[in-house]
Every structure is written in C-alpha cells, then in structure tokens.
Amino acid sequence: MFAFFQRKRTAKGFGVHSPFAFYFITKVINEKLPYNAYFDIQNHLSNHNIHPKEISETHYLSFRLVNFFHPKHILEIGSGKGINTLFLTAPSHEITCTSVESSPDKIEVAQKLLSHRKDQTVIKNTLPTGIFDAIFYNLDYELPKNTNVTDTLIKHSHGRTFWMMTNIDRNKTTKTTWGKIKADERTRLTFDKKHLGIVILNSDYYKLNY
Numbered sequence: 001m002f003a004f005f006q007r008k009r010t011a012k013g014f015g016v017h018s019p020f021a022f023y024f025i026t027k028v029i030n031e032k033l034p035y036n037a038y039f040d041i042q043n044h045l046s047n048h049n050i051h052p053k054e055i056s057e058t059h060y061l062s063f064r065l066v067n068f069f070h071p072k073h074i075l076e077i078g079s080g081k082g083i084n085t086l087f088l089t090a091p092s093h094e095i096t097c098t099s100v101e102s103s104p105d106k107i108e109v110a111q112k113l114l115s116h117r118k119d120q121t122v123i124k125n126t127l128p129t130g131i132f133d134a135i136f137y138n139l140d141y142e143l144p145k146n147t148n149v150t151d152t153l154i155k156h157s158h159g160r161t162f163w164m165m166t167n168i169d170r171n172k173t174t175k176t177t178w179g180k181i182k183a184d185e186r187t188r189l190t191f192d193k194k195h196l197g198i199v200i201l202n203s204d205y206y207k208l209n210y
Helices: 002-011 017-029 038-049 057-069 081-088 104-113 148-154 172-183
Strands: 073-077 096-100 121-124 134-136 155-164 191-192 198-202
Touching: 017 057, 017 148, 017 191, 038 057, 038 081, 057 134, 057 155, 057 198, 073 081, 081 104, 096 104, 104 121, 134 148, 134 198, 148 155, 155 172, 172 191, 172 198
Parallel strands: 073 096, 073 134, 096 121, 134 155
Antiparallel strands: 155 198, 191 198
C-alpha cells in the first residue's frame, strides 16, 4: 500500500528532488495541453475510416516525448496499424521512423495510413540493424524466443537514447521484462506509469526509478 501511494506522489512530481525529473514529470509526462498535430491526426484517421477513439493517452505521450527530446531516428517495435507512428513522426519532417510489425493485416493498414509520409517511415517484419535516438516498444509484441530484451535495446541505442515501453503490466512476462529493465544499471532513469514505462540511458544521471 505504501508503494502505491509513493508512486501516486511521484507520478505527479511530488517528492522528486531532481530538477530534470521534476520538470520531465510535470511538463512532459503529465502535460495536458493539446497540440495542433493531435487534431490533424484525428482528421487523418477519420479520412481512413479509423475512429479517433482509437487514439489513447499513450499516443499523445509519444508525441510529447519526441517533441521534447527531438530524436531524428526512431525505432518502433510492435507498431500495429501505424497510429502511433503518426504521432512519432508528426513533430518534424526530419524524423525517420523504422517500424517493426509481423501482422500482414496491420502492415497493410499502416502502409495506407502512412502513405503521405513515405519519406519518413519504413515498415519491417524483423528487427533492423543500426543505432536509434529513441525506441518505442510494445511489450505485447513478441521478439524471437530467448531474446534478452534489455541487451537488444541497448544494442540499438547510444548514450542519449530514450525508450518508451507500453503494456508493461499486461502479464507476468511483460512485468518481469519491465522489472529487469528497471533493475539494469545501464537504464539510468526509469519512470513507471503503471501501464507504460520510460527509460533514459544518459549516464550523467544517478540510477533512480520513479
């Protein structure tokens, strides 16, 4: 019970002593102001017969994270129908997003949805090589058996890369994966939002879990 109330406090920024973490929680994670891009994407989905109700707070947070950190090269694992990809690429035309999805039906929808951003997006059915500035990973998406998730993500990262993980509480496997990520010394700052987690690798920060 104490852990629950402590998480509620830190989720709002209370009890956070790091100036960066306090600003990040209050001005990025918990930001409520709408952006014009939100409405543009809602209209775009409607034009493709996808109800805007499929947009969640996770999508809005994805946009805010990209808008805050300014990554140029993004890796998205478990990209589904491409809705989140729209939010990842909306902040700047200079962003490129490599999406990984294995479902042919979802890929087909995503290709139509992202046809106006062909220069910014590519969809693959396996993990690519390369280093990325940001990684967005839906833990519900299964990587090959016996994959060490933390090591795999680190391999695709550099010292200033950040990660956002969704469905961290979906089942025992995703909870275990998220627990290992939080415990790893290489993940310097982690922010637990119950259903999703954010990881900052910057070694300038002390190891802390919020």
